[in-house]
Amino acid sequence: MAESTLAVGADARETLKRLALDGALDGRAQVSCSGLAAHLDVSTQTVSRRLRELDEAGLVDREMVADGQLVATTDEGRRVLEREYADYRRLFEAERGVDLHGTVTGGMGEGRHYISLPGYNRQFVERLGYEPFPGTLNVDLDAESTRARAALDGLEPIRIDGWEDDERTYGPAFCWPATLATDDGRHETVHVVAPERTHHGQDKVELIAPDRLRDDLDLDDGDAVTVTVEGQ
Numbered sequence: 001m002a003e004s005t006l007a008v009g010a011d012a013r014e015t016l017k018r019l020a021l022d023g024a025l026d027g028r029a030q031v032s033c034s035g036l037a038a039h040l041d042v043s044t045q046t047v048s049r050r051l052r053e054l055d056e057a058g059l060v061d062r063e064m065v066a067d068g069q070l071v072a073t074t075d076e077g078r079r080v081l082e083r084e085y086a087d088y089r090r091l092f093e094a095e096r097g098v099d100l101h102g103t104v105t106g107g108m109g110e111g112r113h114y115i116s117l118p119g120y121n122r123q124f125v126e127r128l129g130y131e132p133f134p135g136t137l138n139v140d141l142d143a144e145s146t147r148a149r150a151a152l153d154g155l156e157p158i159r160i161d162g163w164e165d166d167e168r169t170y171g172p173a174f175c176w177p178a179t180l181a182t183d184d185g186r187h188e189t190v191h192v193v194a195p196e197r198t199h200h201g202q203d204k205v206e207l208i209a210p211d212r213l214r215d216d217l218d219l220d221d222g223d224a225v226t227v228t229v230e231g232q
């Protein structure tokens with residue numbers, strides 16, 4: 001079914017959203033074609049056709065009952081709405097800034113190597129205004145923040161260019177100024193660093209700072225932190 005939803009049209013999305021507002025995301029929403037038609041400002045025939053098409057595309061499950069139909073959003077239908085939601089987040093949260101919640105975690109010990117390379121280090125000094133402590137503090141984001149980090153794409157980054165030496169090429173990275181807060185304190189001069197080539201998924205962010213953040217904020221693995229990236 002996945003292919004059929006790649007090209008979900010505006011009408012289908014609008015109908016899916018209306019059904020979700022009527023309760024179809026949480027279970028079966030009882031809908032009547034005439035009620036839905038009034039909300040969507042289309043004819044009842046159009047509503048019947050849209051519901052049939054959503055059903056055929058695998059975006060909803062339906063059961064006919066005496067006075068209407070019971071409609072439930074499928075997992076695939078939910079994903080269509082979630083993609084829409086991610087777009088709106090990107091549009092509006094970027095203005096307000098992004099709060100990312102997670103816990104401190106260890107990584108593969110590679111951050112130290114990359115941050116220390118002269119080809120990156122020179123650019124950090126020029127573009128961030130400090131020489132970073134050699135390493136990246138890794139933060140394991142919770143599920144909500146893993147989704148929310150998409151809003152970073154809407155904020156203008158500080159670009160660190162890719163470069164090469166005799167042996168290999170090194171990829172570019174994006175940085176965003178941020179603050180790091182715990183229950184007990186905060187550190188203002190921090191940057192989120194997102195290397196284009198990375199072993200980490202969307203559920204991790206890496207932070208750089210002039211200082212060793214574990215010492216400054218007395219951090220251990222598992223400690224809860226909030227990374228705030230200011231809006232523009």
Ligand SMILES: Cc1cc2nc3c(=O)[nH]c(=O)nc-3n(C[C@H](O)[C@H](O)[C@H](O)COP(=O)(O)O)c2cc1C
Pocket residue numbers: 106107108109110111112114115120136137138169170171172173193195196197198199200206
């Ligand atoms: C500024 C910067 C540039 C990076 N460039 C590369 C790269 O060119 N190729 C690559 O495989 N990994 C690159 N990495 C990513 C590391 O391999 C790795 O994904 C990550 O930084 C590991 O962090 P950890 O050891 O803290 O878990 C880069 C990392 C940073 C911080």
Ligand SMILES: Nc1ccn([C@@H]2O[C@H](COP(=O)(O)OP(=O)(O)O)[C@@H](O)[C@H]2O)c(=O)n1
Pocket residue numbers: 105106107108109110111112113133134135136137138207208209210211212213214215
């Ligand atoms: N500004 C920074 C950067 C790294 N670190 C820590 O310094 C160590 C070295 O960083 P790293 O990126 O090489 O190591 P891992 O994140 O892979 O564990 C790790 O323990 C990081 O959490 C820090 O406390 N403050």
Ligand SMILES: [Mg+2]
Pocket residue numbers: 107108109110111112135136137138206
């Ligand atoms: Mg690291």
